[in-house]
Amino acid sequence: MSRSFNFCAGPAALPEPVLEIAREDMLNWHGCGLSFMEMSHRSPEVVGVAEHAERTLRKLLSITDDYAVLFLQGGASTQFSAVPLNLLGDSLGADYVNTGQWSKKAIAEAKRFGAVNVVASSEETQFSTIPDPQLWQLDSDAAYLHFTPNETIGGVEFSWVPQVNVPLVGDMSSTILSRPVAVEEYGAIYAGAQKNIGPAGLTLVIVRRDLLGKAHALCPAMLNWQTADENDSMYNTPPTFSLYLAALVFDWLEEQGGLTAMEVLNRRKAEKLYTAIDSSDFYANPVELASRSLMNIPFTLADANLDKAFLSESEAAGLLNLKGHRSVGGMRASVYNAVPEAAVDALIAFMQGFEARHG
Incomplete structure (x- = not known):
């Protein structure tokens, strides 16, 4: 399955x-x-x-x-x-x-x-x-x-x-x-x-x-x-x-090696995703650099009118539950311990492809 x-x-x-x-x-x-x-x-x-x-x-x-x-x-x-x-x-x-x-x-x-x-x-x-x-x-x-x-x-x-x-x-x-x-x-x-x-x-x-x-x-x-x-x-x-x-x-x-090993993995996952967001004019993260979460990473699209398309296409690609909280909107990727690094890689690849199609 x-x-x-x-x-x-x-x-x-x-x-x-x-x-x-x-x-x-x-x-x-x-x-x-x-x-x-x-x-x-x-x-x-x-x-x-x-x-x-x-x-x-x-x-x-x-x-x-x-x-x-x-x-x-x-x-x-x-x-x-x-x-x-x-x-x-x-x-x-x-x-x-x-x-x-x-x-x-x-x-x-x-x-x-x-x-x-x-x-x-x-x-x-x-x-x-x-x-x-x-x-x-x-x-x-x-x-x-x-x-x-x-x-x-x-x-x-x-x-x-x-x-x-x-x-x-x-x-x-x-x-x-x-x-x-x-x-x-x-x-x-x-x-x-x-x-x-x-x-x-x-x-x-x-x-x-x-x-x-x-x-x-x-x-x-x-x-x-x-x-x-x-x-x-x-x-x-x-x-x-x-x-x-x-x-x-x-x-x-x-x-997995305990919490020290999990921290290394979690920091690597978060750094990858933040780098993808920061290196693009199409996506943005609203949190100041020193206060960014390793677990919950919100981001917005340059054109909020594309939010529905982003969610629809990402779900079709097997990337689920990326909709931001109703109180803030936008997107949010929660990358807890059980979210593998491959999931973050897949999300970044999708984000880059979506930008190429809609940017």
Whole structure:
């Protein structure tokens, strides 16, 4: 069967070797006579997969025992509420950096539970830059600082980690596992699975253990990180199939050489595509050079009237999901871990051919 190249921002491409293993396991997982989806989450088999997933993830990211690793549900958007409910404690508020649509949603949700101090915003530049840290207005009494290292929609990314005196919280949905991360610099990291971890339905939270136990009294049990930790992420029935596939992705990442090797590949893919865009008068990228994302690469055509033709012809060529987010328009290529370099090469070749035909 011929497969297309998938540039979707999420749910995103999965590694073909992982899909092949899942296909073989679908009806009869390891000779058990049923699929993994049909097994009790309390069974030794499912618990074993969950434990293996955590061990492998800890190895990939060098996560120490000082941190709890939680496999949850509800997507990163649920964590927009869980973060303040777990971390505000007796503090009156928290600091947030506004760099795009996902930052704005996190800010709006946090305002339900306490005061939000927006330390900096790049909205004036249409979210095409990362705000200069020298100009941030930090609150010394903030419970934490929240930022979005990579904005999926706008294609802007921090090339550095904020240095603050309060716990640092990062929504890493778009960048987790695409490169090494100094976990020890963070109080908490959270990420939806559907980009670099696995299929939609699973959410990863990595939280420093000394921050557990501070949840608001009204925090629902399902959003309480301590409750999840004390129950090994099985306070309720977890998304077992998504967890199983994530475990396979973690194994696949190790086989590729780990996150250092993935970073080399991801930087090469992004550099190729940005070079193709920058070397053409037909295409343009709206993000300042220093703030460009390795994972989500938006671009526009010189004549927006050609957008429909570009999408139609690219889809016919087996290059799928290149339409930009509805809030910004244009095109967007998401080149996560599972998008092979051959896909980027094919996209560049198509872009050059389309320019030759329509430019």
